Amino acid sequence: MQSARFFLGLLALCPVATIPLQGQTPDSVRWATLGTVLGAKPVAQPGVHRFNFPRSDLIVRMGDVTIAPALALTSWSAFTDDTSSTTVMGDLVVIAPELPALLAALASAGIAVTAVHNHLVGEDPQVMYVHYQGHGASKELAAGLAHALTVTATPRPAAARPSMPVTIDTARIHAALQSEPKGNGTIASVGMPLLKSEIVMDGRVVPVTFGLTSPINFQQVSEQRWLATGDFAVTSAQVQPIVRALIEAGITPTAIHSHLLGETPTVYFIHFWADGTPTKVLSGLSAAVTAAGR
Numbered sequence: 685m686q687s688a689r690f691f692l693g694l695l696a697l698c699p700v701a702t703i704p705l706q707g708q709t710p711d712s713v714r715w716a717t718l719g720t721v722l723g724a725k726p727v728a729q730p731g732v733h734r735f736n737f738p739r740s741d742l743i744v745r746m747g748d749v750t751i752a753p754a755l756a757l758t759s760w761s762a763f764t765d766d767t768s769s770t771t772v773m774g775d776l777v778v779i780a781p782e783l784p785a786l787l788a789a790l791a792s793a794g795i796a797v798t799a800v801h802n803h804l805v806g807e808d809p810q811v812m813y814v815h816y817q818g819h820g821a822s823k824e825l826a827a828g829l830a831h832a833l834t835v836t837a838t839p840r841p842a843a844a845r846p847s848m849p850v851t852i853d854t855a856r857i858h859a860a861l862q863s864e865p866k867g868n869g870t871i872a873s874v875g876m877p878l879l880k881s882e883i884v885m886d887g888r889v890v891p892v893t894f895g896l897t898s899p900i901n902f903q904q905v906s907e908q909r910w911l912a913t914g915d916f917a918v919t920s921a922q923v924q925p926i927v928r929a930l931i932e933a934g935i936t937p938t939a940i941h942s943h944l945l946g947e948t949p950t951v952y953f954i955h956f957w958a959d960g961t962p963t964k965v966l967s968g969l970s971a972a973v974t975a976a977g978r
Contacts, residue, residue: 723840731891793828860966912958929975933968
């Protein structure tokens with residue numbers, strides 16, 4: 685009886701919650717825990733785990749079309765894979781009434797705001813993008829971000845949305861841009877790193893998955909009308925060639941600005957808006973990518 689009581693006493697002292705279940709690793713438990721805190725499923729990418737928060741609650745129109753959340757209205761957070769001192773970066777999509785409370789929540793969590801600005805021009809209602817960066821324990825950073833999300837109306841999808849049959853012509857995108865797109869219904873996205881050198885910040889190389897992949901998103905309105913938006917992440921020498929190529933192709937540069945602070949070399953982000961036939965949109969973006977030196 686005494687030995688049984690001793691064994692039960694040891695069990696009471698064991699940190700059972702930190703013991704992975706069968707088939708799980710400590711790393712997978714970590715990301716699942718952060719996913720529970722943030723209310724989203726982690727997506728593994730090289731060097732980081734990313735959490736996406738589409739603003740499916742917003743109805744944002746550009747002229748006569750409604751912008752799909754996956755086109756330009758998805759908030760995100762990316763955490764580095766290191767466990768000793770995590771870095772988190774991303775941006776949050778907000779409308780004007782949400783902005784003051786969000787900035788206050790990020791500040792109270794010790795998360796630095798690195799940019800507040802537009803990506804689009806002419807949308808209704810106007811959408812702002814809040815870029816941020818934080819360092820520290822991953823659970824504390826996730827808790828701070830989770831609180832910041834609660835002061836907005838951002839939905840918190842506990843699980844990934846189901847995939848839809850792809851109807852947009854991803855093969856055509858691949859042929860034009862020489863990069864493999866991901867498709868879901870009428871939406872497709874592709875990333876093409878255009879930076880010619882590593883980006884260093886705080887003595888560390890910034891993973892390209894920290895928003896440096898030059899993402900381009902497409903939305904098919906009809907067979908003969910596509911929308912495209914995104915940003916080219918480049919250094920100063922690449923800016924003007926890309927801007928000229930976009931303008932010559934009838935694609936509007938909507939913003940040229942920074943998302944980061946203190947990086948070397950400085951990264952500039954060229955946002956754009958394209959609306960036209962698939963041929964016009966793809967040929968214009970192909971010309972811009974070529975002008976970037978890819």
